[in-house]
Amino acid sequence: MxxxxxxxxxxxxxxxxxxxxxxxxxxxxxxxxxxxxxxxxxxxxxxxxxxxxxxxxxxxxxxxxxxxxxxxxxxxxxxxAGGGRLIPQDTARRWRVLTNHALAQGMCEAAVLLRYETWLRPEAQRWSVWIDDQWDKIDSGLEWFENHDEALQEPVDLAQITLGALLGYLDFRSPDKDWRQATPKLAAWYATLRERPSLRETEPVNPPT
Ligand SMILES: N[C@@H](CCC(=O)N[C@@H](CS)C(=O)NCC(=O)O)C(=O)O
Structure with missing residues (x-):
């Protein structure tokens, strides 16, 4: 290959x-x-x-x-693949998609840091203020996408793919986090997105131990 x-x-x-x-x-x-x-x-x-x-x-x-x-x-x-399909070339849309992507990417970074904090760091050394701060960043991002549903319109772009990966990761690592309740428009969008073959074929699973 x-x-x-x-x-x-x-x-x-x-x-x-x-x-x-x-x-x-x-x-x-x-x-x-x-x-x-x-x-x-x-x-x-x-x-x-x-x-x-x-x-x-x-x-x-x-x-x-x-x-x-x-x-x-x-x-x-x-x-x-030819260019302009996931990151638009048209300048007005390009900067919007790249900025939306930066937000979704930052939310992924916060989610992975939270995972390391609970999975790797000894319990006595965990810092709840820092943990809450990471969750706050994720929550703010979810709220932003909930209030800017123009960012969720077709065609699927790099920001939406990254947001989909983030939401899948939240469901995988933090199943008790009820993000759908607070952001129903985002939840409806994700329910459709996750039916795409690209998401169905890449559901997260634990690595072999
Ligand atoms: N900015 C990087 C982040 C990649 C990243 O943090 N990957 C994690 C796995 S989810 C990793 O490799 N962690 C190992 C480490 O940080 O040592 C990207 O977008 O690719």
Whole structure:
């Protein structure tokens, strides 16, 4: 296969790239390379071969070049598929989609930090103010999308894909978080989005232990 994606089955950032690849019709050209990354347990082979930051995803392309992070990879795939499909070229829409994407991406970052806080950090060292602050960022972002449903209109773009990956990750890691109640328009939009093959084929699962 032409490209290799360093991958983990639960990462929202990896999922974003996989959804983008399916939407663009490029997924059959990408081989998935299972890659274990855990903060505090450096995967030195991966750091040397692919991404010195030891984060997934990274994408190895034909000439041996390795691309990261998820946003750069999605932009690369969009260009490879002809350009302007997930990131509009038209300037007015382009900056709006990129800004909406930055919001959804920041929400994914907060959600992953929360996961590390509870999964990796010893209980006695957890800081509730910091945890609440991450949740507040996620909640503010959800509210913003609820109040700006023009951002959720077709065609599916990079911001919407990233938001879909975030919502899937919230359901996966924080099933008790009742985000649908507070943001019903967003919930209705996500119920439709998640029926797309690109989301159905990439539901998050735990990595093998
Ligand atoms: N900005 C990066 C974030 C990637 C990221 O944080 N991935 C997590 C997995 S969900 C990771 O690799 N964590 C390992 C670490 O931070 O050491 C992107 O968009 O690709």
């Amino acid at each position: 032409a490209m290799k994606l360093y991958f983990g089955p639960s990462s929202p950032f990896v999922r974003k790239v996989r959804i983008a690849a399916i939407e663009l019709g490029l997924d059959k050209e990408i081989e998935l390379i299972p890659t274990a990354v855990v903060p505090g347990k450096p995967n030195t082979d991966y750091a040397r071969e692919a991404n010195p930051l030891r984060r997934i995803p990274a994408l190895s392309i034909e000439d041996g070049e390795v691309l990261y992070d998820s946003t750069v990879i999605c932009e690369y795939l969009d260009v490879r």
